C-alpha cells in the first residue's frame with residue numbers, strides 16, 4: 001500500500017467505539033462479529049457531544065451497510081475472489097468487508113477511511129474476528145488503489161459528489177488490472193451500465209436508517 005497509509009487508532013477513539021457499541025454477529029453474515037450500535041440518531045448526538053462539534057458525519061462505522069453486507073456475503077460464499085490476494089476495502093466504515101476478506105484468506109487487507117472513529121472501529125472489529133486488517137485514516141480516492149489486486153467498496157454511491165469521485169477511482173483501479181467489486185442497495189448515483197451484476201441478496205437492514213427492514217442489494221463487478 002502507499003507509504004502515506006498510516007494507522008491511527010488513539011485510545012480515546014477506541015474507548016469511545018467500545019462504549020457506544022455492542023459486539024454481535026452481523027445479520028446475514030454471522031461469520032463476522034462487529035461492534036455495532038442500536039440507535040443511529042442517539043449515537044450521532046453522542047458523537048457530536050464527545051467531539052464538541054456539530055455537523056459531524058453520521059456514525060457510519062457503527063453499522064454494517066447493505067452494500068458491505070452483500071459484498072461480505074458474496075466473498076464468504078466465493079472466497080477464491082480474494083484468497084491469497086492483496087485487498088483494499090475503501091470507505092470501509094466498520095470494516096465488515098475487509099474483515100470478511102481476511103476471513104476468506106486474503107494475503108493482506110487494507111482498509112481506508114476518512115473518519116477516525118471508523119479507523120478505531122475497524123481495528124477493534126478485526127481483533128474481535130481474529131484477523132489482521134490494516135486500517136488507515138486516509139483519502140485514497142484520487143489514486144488507483146495500487147497495489148491492491150482486489151478493490152472492494154460497500155455502499156459508496158449514496159451521494160452525488162461522492163459517486164463522482166469514486167467511479168473514476170474504481171475505473172482507474174480496474175484499468176490497471178485490479179478486480180473491482182462493489183455492493184449497492186439501489187442507491188441513486190450508481191451508474192449501473194458500467195457494472196456487471198454478480199449476485200443479488202435480500203439484506204436485512206436497520207429500519208431506522210433505511211425506512212425498510214430488507215433491501216435487495218446487488219454485488220457488482222466493474223466492467
Ligand SMILES: C[S@@+](CC[C@H](N)C(=O)[O-])C[C@H]1O[C@@H](n2cnc3c(N)ncnc32)[C@H](O)[C@@H]1O
Pocket residue numbers: 057060061063064065066067068069090091092093094095096097112113114115118138139140141153154155156162
Ligand atoms: C455508507 S458507509 C459504508 C461503510 C461500509 N463500506 C459498509 O458497507 O458497511 C460509507 C463510508 O464511506 C466513508 N467515506 C466517504 N468518503 C470517503 C473517502 N473519500 N475515502 C474513504 N472513506 C470515505 C464514510 O466515512 C463512511 O464510513
